[in-house]
Amino acid sequence: MDQPFFMPRPIGPVQDPTKTLRDLICSSDLSFLMEAHDGLSAAIAKQAGFKGLWASGLSISSALGYRDASEASWTELVDVVERVADASGLPILVDGDSGFGNFNNARLLAMKLLKHGGAGVCLEDKGFPKVNSFVGDHHRLADIGEFSGRLKAIKDTTGNDLVLVARTEALIAGFGLEEALKRADAYADAGADAILIHSRKSDAGEILAFAKQWQKLPLVIVPTKYYRTPVSTYRDADISTVIWANHTMRAAIxxxxxxxxxxxxxxxxxxxxxxxxxxxxxxxxxxxxxxxxxxxxxxxxxxxxxxxx
Structure with a gap:
């Protein structure tokens, strides 16, 4: 009797990861992205039922033995993203730090991510090199016009093929709500698809105050420090996406x-x-x-x- 012919497991309809990520972030329902820092953590997140991943700069740097202070190179980041994509098949929003330099470095990073499995990139408005948002009290912000140029360069290079999230660190750096909103307005005008507002406080007060006044683009948050806030609060505030940013790495440690x-x-x-x-x-x-x-x-x-x- 003939042996049955081996066929690979069907993968189902091939989905555009960028469209899938865009749908998650722009959905009227609250979406969640789970951190992944290698192929194994990506496979586990998929098995748990997550529909999208966050390629965390902190977690990837830690797994490589580096500090989250622009010590890992963009090429190392791209290599990890490719493994995460291969292991999971899920759309990945990549933590692109501050873009690894000027507008030219930022658009080069975006092009490489697009070729190697990234569905979106998130850039934060700090200078290069950057330091993790929860380390120290001195966080130098980029000039609004210069950072907007980085965003425009990515948008001009990748168009709608890559979801572009602009992250403002205004609250992290100690500036108030007015500065955060001013920066978010400028980044929306520069072509961002969504805004990530970050905070290091243990309560969500300043995040919710921002959300109350922000109307232009989907809003993404990272509640690492204000983790006690109920998820229902984010839904009531019309926040689009929550990123669980570093928990598989910390669980592994x-x-x-x-x-x-x-x-x-x-x-x-x-x-x-x-x-x-x-x-x-x-x-x-x-x-x-x-x-x-x-x-x-x-x-x-x-x-x-x-x-x-």
């Missing part, structure tokens, strides 16, 4: 630290075996079953009568 400490102290893996993912879970997550079927179809059978040759 906590889990790996615990396991490494236990194994070092106990000099055994017996005590932690029940607390870590099984190998079968790993194999299932990364679709080893498809690899086995492919091997059955395409590799010659090995005779077991002697040593391998």
């Amino acid at each position: 906590a889990g790996m630290r615990e396991v490494c400490s236990r194994i070092a102290a106990e000099e055994s893996i017996a005590g932690v075996e029940a607390e870590v993912a099984t190998l079968d879970e790993v194999f299932s997550l990364l679709r080893y079953d498809e690899l086995a079927l492919a091997e059955d179809r395409y590799l010659p059978k090995q005779e077991l009568t002697g040593a391998p040759r």
Whole structure:
């Protein structure tokens, strides 16, 4: 009897990731993007049911062993985004930091992301190099006109093929609501598709005040510090998208630290075996079953009568 012919698992209708991301951000329903920093975290986020991903600069830098201070290069970022895209097939909004330089660096980054799996890029209005928003008290903002030029360069280069999110750090830098709104207005005029307003406070008061006055474009937030705010509050404020920005990376740190400490102290893996993912879970997550079927179809059978040759 003939062996059944191996066919790869159907992927379904091919969706335009940029359109999918744009639909998520522009939807009247609140959308959520989950952080991913490598192929494995992307596959896990997809398995959990998320429809879109945030390629976090902090998380990717941390996973590479760098500080989130423009130490990782744009080429390293693009490499990670490609792996995230391959592992998940989900639309990815990429944290492009401040664009890795001037308008020319920003548009080069955007072009490369578009070619390697990015569906959107988010640029923040800081100078280069930048420092993570939650580190220190000195955050130098870019000139409004110069940053608008970075946004225009990306829009002129990629058009509607890449979702462009402009992130203002005005509140992070200690400026008030008026400055944040002025900058957001300018970035909307420069061609941004959405505005991300960021805060380092433990309550959402200044974010909600911004949302109350902002009407022009979809609004994206990152509630890392004001995490106790109920999601219903964001819906009531007509916020478009919430980014869970760094939690798989932080969960990985906590889990790996615990396991490494236990194994070092106990000099055994017996005590932690029940607390870590099984190998079968790993194999299932990364679709080893498809690899086995492919091997059955395409590799010659090995005779077991002697040593391998």
